[in-house]
Amino acid sequence: MKLNGKRIAYLVEDGFEDLEFWVPVMRLREEGASVVIVGSRLERFHGKYRLEATADVEASDVCAAEFDGLVVPGGWAPDKLRRYPSVLKLVREINEQGKVIGAICHAGSVLISAKIVKGRKATGSVGIRDDLINAGAEWVDAPALRDGNLVWGRVVEDIPAFCRELVKAFAGE
Numbered sequence: 555m556k557l558n559g560k561r562i563a564y565l566v567e568d569g570f571e572d573l574e575f576w577v578p579v580m581r582l583r584e585e586g587a588s589v590v591i592v593g594s595r596l597e598r599f600h601g602k603y604r605l606e607a608t609a610d611v612e613a614s615d616v617c618a619a620e621f622d623g624l625v626v627p628g629g630w631a632p633d634k635l636r637r638y639p640s641v642l643k644l645v646r647e648i649n650e651q652g653k654v655i656g657a658i659c660h661a662g663s664v665l666i667s668a669k670i671v672k673g674r675k676a677t678g679s680v681g682i683r684d685d686l687i688n689a690g691a692e693w694v695d696a697p698a699l700r701d702g703n704l705v706w707g708r709v710v711e712d713i714p715a716f717c718r719e720l721v722k723a724f725a726g727e
Contacts, residue, residue: 555586556725560622563592563648565641565664566609569630572601573710574658578625581717587724592616592624594638602629614640618647623703623724628659628679636667646670649703654723658707658716662686665704675701677708 564579582589593599593609600606624645626632635641645668648655657665662678663685665671672690676699683693697712698705698719705723707716 555584556721557582558586560587560724561620562587562589562724563616563621563624563644564589565613565624565626565631565635566591566593566599566607567631567634568599569634570599570601570607570627571629571631571659571710572603572605573713574629574661574707575601575607575627576605577713578627578656578658578717578720581721582625582724585721585725590616590621592644594635594641599631612640613638613644616644618644618651618653621648621653623654623656624648625656625720626658626661626664628661628709630660632660632663636664642668652703654703654705654720656705656707656716656720656723658713659709662691662706666691670704674704675699675706676704677706679709 591610598608649670659679666689676691698707698715
């Protein structure tokens with residue numbers, strides 16, 4: 555298993571895109587990673603299509619040094635997650651430490667609010683293309699891509715490509 559010993563934070567908030575949350579979580583765990591669900595608060599959250607995920611810890615109770623990286627799902631959750639200073643601090647610190655950050659679909663809005671996309675290549679939902687460009691990112695229309703420590707996925711249909719890039723990034727390939 556390529557990710558044995560890796561500890562990965564996976565953000566959650568109400569309105570997460572169910573498949574963009576659960577498929578990568580399962581894929582990372584399948585490779586041996588310990589995936590820690592990090593919420594804005596310690597409770598059960600509901601996805602767009604009613605799947606559930608329970609936070610293991612609150613974002614305000616963790617620090618970047620505890621993790622090898624972080625993943626943000628899409629859906630409506632990113633618009634909520636970007637409002638929490640503790641979430642943005644965690645994202646910024648993980649980025650400053652050069653650790654992997656994965657973002658799919660609308661998740662780029664969290665990275666925009668954390669101010670880490672300027673000068674970087676990015677993809678995601680067409681719905682945030684202009685937001686990424688206005689934040690200084692170079693938009694690329696691709697199923698998945700990696701720019702340094704940032705791993706991007708476009709939409710639900712691109713989850714397999716996103717997962718492949720995530721696993722390679724966390725494995726140091």
